[in-house]
Amino acid sequence: MRGAMIHAPGDVRFETVDDAKILHPTDAVIRTAVTCVCGSDLWPYRGAEPIGEPHPMGHEYVGFVEEVGSEVTSLRPGQFVVGSFATSDNTCANCRNGFQSNCLRREFMSTCQAEYVRIPNAAGTLVATAEVPDEEFWPGLLAVSDVMGTGWWAADAAEVKPGSTAVVVGDGAVGLCGVIAAKELGAERIIAMSRHESRQKLALAFGATDIVTERGEEGVEKIKELTGGIGADSVLECVGTAQSMSQALHSARPGGNVGFVGVPHDVAVDGQELFFSHVGLRGGPAPVRRYLPDLIDRVLTGVIDPGKVFDLTLPLEQVAEGYKAMDERRAIKTLLTP
Amino acid sequence: MRGAMIHAPGDVRFETVDDAKILHPTDAVIRTAVTCVCGSDLWPYRGAEPIGEPHPMGHEYVGFVEEVGSEVTSLRPGQFVVGSFATSDNTCANCRNGFQSNCLRREFMSTCQAEYVRIPNAAGTLVATAEVPDEEFWPGLLAVSDVMGTGWWAADAAEVKPGSTAVVVGDGAVGLCGVIAAKELGAERIIAMSRHESRQKLALAFGATDIVTERGEEGVEKIKELTGGIGADSVLECVGTAQSMSQALHSARPGGNVGFVGVPHDVAVDGQELFFSHVGLRGGPAPVRRYLPDLIDRVLTGVIDPGKVFDLTLPLEQVAEGYKAMDERRAIKTLLTP
Numbered sequence: 001m002r003g004a005m006i007h008a009p010g011d012v013r014f015e016t017v018d019d020a021k022i023l024h025p026t027d028a029v030i031r032t033a034v035t036c037v038c039g040s041d042l043w044p045y046r047g048a049e050p051i052g053e054p055h056p057m058g059h060e061y062v063g064f065v066e067e068v069g070s071e072v073t074s075l076r077p078g079q080f081v082v083g084s085f086a087t088s089d090n091t092c093a094n095c096r097n098g099f100q101s102n103c104l105r106r107e108f109m110s111t112c113q114a115e116y117v118r119i120p121n122a123a124g125t126l127v128a129t130a131e132v133p134d135e136e137f138w139p140g141l142l143a144v145s146d147v148m149g150t151g152w153w154a155a156d157a158a159e160v161k162p163g164s165t166a167v168v169v170g171d172g173a174v175g176l177c178g179v180i181a182a183k184e185l186g187a188e189r190i191i192a193m194s195r196h197e198s199r200q201k202l203a204l205a206f207g208a209t210d211i212v213t214e215r216g217e218e219g220v221e222k223i224k225e226l227t228g229g230i231g232a233d234s235v236l237e238c239v240g241t242a243q244s245m246s247q248a249l250h251s252a253r254p255g256g257n258v259g260f261v262g263v264p265h266d267v268a269v270d271g272q273e274l275f276f277s278h279v280g281l282r283g284g285p286a287p288v289r290r291y292l293p294d295l296i297d298r299v300l301t302g303v304i305d306p307g308k309v310f311d312l313t314l315p316l317e318q319v320a321e322g323y324k325a326m327d328e329r330r331a332i333k334t335l336l337t338p
Numbered sequence: 339m340r341g342a343m344i345h346a347p348g349d350v351r352f353e354t355v356d357d358a359k360i361l362h363p364t365d366a367v368i369r370t371a372v373t374c375v376c377g378s379d380l381w382p383y384r385g386a387e388p389i390g391e392p393h394p395m396g397h398e399y400v401g402f403v404e405e406v407g408s409e410v411t412s413l414r415p416g417q418f419v420v421g422s423f424a425t426s427d428n429t430c431a432n433c434r435n436g437f438q439s440n441c442l443r444r445e446f447m448s449t450c451q452a453e454y455v456r457i458p459n460a461a462g463t464l465v466a467t468a469e470v471p472d473e474e475f476w477p478g479l480l481a482v483s484d485v486m487g488t489g490w491w492a493a494d495a496a497e498v499k500p501g502s503t504a505v506v507v508g509d510g511a512v513g514l515c516g517v518i519a520a521k522e523l524g525a526e527r528i529i530a531m532s533r534h535e536s537r538q539k540l541a542l543a544f545g546a547t548d549i550v551t552e553r554g555e556e557g558v559e560k561i562k563e564l565t566g567g568i569g570a571d572s573v574l575e576c577v578g579t580a581q582s583m584s585q586a587l588h589s590a591r592p593g594g595n596v597g598f599v600g601v602p603h604d605v606a607v608d609g610q611e612l613f614f615s616h617v618g619l620r621g622g623p624a625p626v627r628r629y630l631p632d633l634i635d636r637v638l639t640g641v642i643d644p645g646k647v648f649d650l651t652l653p654l655e656q657v658a659e660g661y662k663a664m665d666e667r668r669a670i671k672t673l674l675t676p
Contacts, residue, residue: 094592102592230431254432254440267609271602280620283613
């Protein structure tokens with residue numbers, strides 16, 4: 001079969017790769033319906049994370065069950081399934097606590113920009129839709145498998161509540177999905193921090209009420225102006241740099257909450273500063289599995305349409321161009337069709 | 339009048355100080371009923387915080403209203419009052435959000451080891467009891483003004499819930515009060531980390547179900563053993579060092595919560611480690627004012643007795659010995675009677 005491999009920074013190739021097959025009785029293999037490129041894929045692509053040996057890429061997927069291992073009794077070939085970038089047995093103590101992305105048997109997916117994908121812990125990871133959804137819903141369901149689930153988690157970790165004010169730091173696909181989540185969770189005011197017109201437009205379409213173009217301490221000042229001088233109830237940190245984390249922490253009001261979902265790169269939080277801020281901080285890889293049934297339902301009933309974050313669609317074989325377009329910020333997020 | 343002054347590390351003197359008097363129409367002056375020495379007073383006493391010019395000490399107090407400023411209409415001379423180490427108007431946005439210790443008009447108290455004390459923001463800060471309580475309740479009410487309020491906040495910030503497992507890091511007065519709070523909030527299992535027999539006994543009397551004497555990563559291993567391998571739901575960090583914070587963060591389960599109430603000294607939290615732990619972190623100076631009515635009620639009805647943390651009582655004029663006894667760990671906490 002064929003799939004994407006990264007060889008070096010800036011060098012992603014579509015080539016023949018090992019066939020996806022059942023390795024454990026708890027595995028399934030799916031035929032990819034659609035997959036995509038993630039903002040986090042750009043870290044190695046840009047040389048900000050070591051690559052080592054050439055390896056497959058991709059952790060977002062929806063598809064059709066092709067084959068299941070002998071212990072997977074809840075799924076059958078032909079079903080349309082949505083999963084998560086982190087696999088989970090959905091039965092361990094951490095899963096039962098709602099943190100499936102910290103499952104004791106967790107494996108991070110990394111081979112999804114391909115025609116077929118092996119899914120470990122298939123029974124606990126995959127959620128099948130009642131019937132095969134119309135193709136128009138596939139991008140939305142694909143978003144649910146990562147960026148929409150992650151945006152939801154950001155809003156959840158930031159404790160967005162009805163009537164509250166939320167700030168979203170980061171205008172990538174996750175940040176934009178964070179706007180959707182904040183709206184769904186009842187935020188009255190949603191301030192998106194963005195300086196890119198196309199992203200601002202999408203943020204407003206998703207429910208943002210204000211746009212702040214300033215960054216850093218200037219951005220924080222602007223947030224304070226918009227929030228009676230004290231800051232926002234909830235801040236969704238959807239980037240992962242020291243600057244974005246500082247911006248997020250300073251934008252929250254005393255007693256407010258920051259949910260951080262961008263994998264932190266060189267971020268250290270000063271204990272005394274956090275202490276005197278009274279801000280609550282929680283982050284991590286999104287427990288997408290916890291949200292899947294609800295988010296799938298919201299997509300299929302048309303309540304949300306996170307598929308709009310895909311503003312470029314390419315055949316899977318042009319995956320390299322998909323990375324390039326995102327790296328150059330010509331695209332928010334690239335959908336790939338096998 | 340007379341009060342405590344710190345001149346240098348290890349050098350606290352009881353001497354003539356400026357009289358407490360009304361400086362602003364929102365002030366009150368109280369006659370001290372009882373006051374005490376706080377674990378945090380030991381930071382400058384031990385030379386771990388700069389002292390600068392000699393200055394008064396103390397931030398814990400209960401007393402009798404002696405005089406009120408012209409704008410203080412809710413209090414009258416003779417009333418017995420309980421306050422907080424942080425004053426608050428109890429009307430600003432942060433106060434309304436329940437974070438009175440981040441009041442926009444906050445002043446930190448620092449002159450309370452004295453015969454009389456000026457209380458800024460008196461109307462918002464002080465809570466009067468219905469009548470003058472019996473002297474036996476004074477130590478408990480004094481504890482409420484700081485260590486019990488802080489222990490409660492630690493448990494609240496760590497989101498202790500009925501049936502949960504809580505770990506308390508730190509066996510000082512705040513940690514011991516944290517045990518009381520965890521029990522009141524319904525924790526089923528309360529693990530106190532302590533290697534001092536007198537403190538272990540008090541922790542058990544307050545409701546601890548387990549004692550762990552190991553520290554650092556050994557202590558964390560022990561916590562994991564006691565919690566099915568994953569860690570505790572809630573951890574109360576009541577020390578404020580890099581080691582205690584690390585111990586607390588590693589003792590919490592994925593998705594658990596750390597409430598940190600020891601003022602952090604040289605503590606930096608690694609963003610990526612916090613991220614992958616899924617642990618929620620919130621701390622700060624306790625919003626004691628939020629809890630005062632409830633905690634006063636619990637003390638006066640005998641539901642809790644945090645006054646037991648005082649294991650040494652001295653006349654106020656022997657305040658220097660009070661510091662010394664705590665510094666040498668001969669006393670958990672020193673009560674001072676004017």
